[in-house]
Amino acid sequence: MKENINVKLNNPRDLLIQGCERPWEVAVEPFKVAPHVYYVGNSWVGAYLIETSEGLILIDTTMHNQVYLVLESIRKLGFDPKDIKIILLSHAHYDHCGGLRPIKEYTGAKLYMGKEDEYFLTERPDLIYTEGYAFGSFKPDEYYDDNKSIILGDMTINTLHTPGHTPGTTSFFFDDKDEEGNVYHCGMHGGIGVNTLNDETIQSNGWPISMRDDFLNGLLKVRNMKIDIALGSHPNQTNMLALVDKITDTFNPFFDEFVWGKFIDGRIEMIKKIIETSKLSN
Template sequence: MSTNAPYPVFKNPVDYLIQGCERPWEVAVDPFEVAPRTWFVGNAWVGAYLLETSEGLILIDSTMQPQVYLVFENIRKLGLDPKDIKLLLLTHMHYDHVGGARSIAEASGAKIMLSKQDHEFMLAHPEQIFDEGYPFGSFEVSDFYQDDKPITLGDRTIHTILTPGHTPGTTSFFFDVVTKDGQTKHCGLHGGVGLNTLGDDFLTEHGFSTATRSDYLASMRKLHNFQIDITLGSHPAQVDMLSKVARIGPDCNPFDDPSVWQGLIEQRIGQIETLIAESKLEPAC
């Protein structure tokens, strides 16, 4: 399916999950390069990113279990082998990002990494995975992220930063690439900017503290001044990725735009500040 296909727009995020699990072919997207040796291999709803290293492949996020075949097919379209995935890095513990983790690990032997905070939250609150009854296999986490310990595989290094809010252990990823003309570009992927878990109704229904909003705001402010050249969306629509694919060329990377990161972070800071100001719940002490 063409990357420029007219995908439906739903008001309820659950409808995207239903579509993605029951009719995954409707959200199929051909892989495309976002940075040197770095590709989008996800779908129209949720992102997944493949990094080639000198010692194998790193995959960031798994998409949902019924969509794993799309991820594998995209990797094969690049002339690479899914069995060469050595590390599977998960941004946070929601189903659309971790639902295919077990299948990918079993097929490739990849080690899975997740934040300790989200691993504990997932075990304590499995209902917060939001799998909506679709296939989900539990998985073993080989290691946890540490902000002061970069992840290295072969000649590629990824720095992680805990950015709680969307979930307690949402983690963001940062790495550099070198272009064919020798320029160093900084890539950034915020692990989860969604506000759907921070509204009054959600917090009240699940008995969670409004402190999660303060965590979100603090983490966004921490990343505000980061100089990011290439922004990767945990969901491509967050930074309008799919509309830019047609502009990819030998001398044009449409994703190389420092204003995108600043715009995304500033937008979300404004939105969470408004949500806090308009909240009818008592703020956490």
């Protein structure tokens, strides 16, 4: 019986299996999100290419078996992947870091990550959730520092430690300017999923339940930021793929100052419900 590849998958594990075993099913054409920001991820996991005056920055790498899709997307946009100078990792889950080793080796890029996630690589590889798929170990070149911007050419990226989804989850904020001088405030929350914060997962990970408060506090920190273009670490978080067909030379459907707040508010409600219904005690 022939498998129906058009079935819409929702379970993260099924999506991971699809992405690793049938990566062509999750392929999407790259597209421009902001004047110098491009989506080079797939239909499940986000990855973003940022063009600067001195090279490229890549945010997240998707999974090992999808590396060819990321590189092909970058080439389709007219860029050379070997011009990637910096890789920014949002958090150390396989769907975001699985392709990091081959891309880092191919490009020689400098890798930044949250120090608090490094023990996933050294002590708790089970928390990466590779599900047994190919994974190359890696080491960061530098850790994020909320008080130190990451600068490449004319692009400055500010980071903010927003733990919860993982201990080292980091969010990114930067301004992008078009040829007319218009400035767009861009933001990406590094890991918005509450699936790691339920009672069962908190206990199996050996995390303190204070991680939930950390997550909520991080959301409250960023809630009122002025963000013109919200980048989803997964595209469904901000409905990005549904907007692609609306892109024109004069209209950017991702420019919406209200998306960020609505998106963050939704997560605030979710984590508050988890905290309220938890059977664990401090």
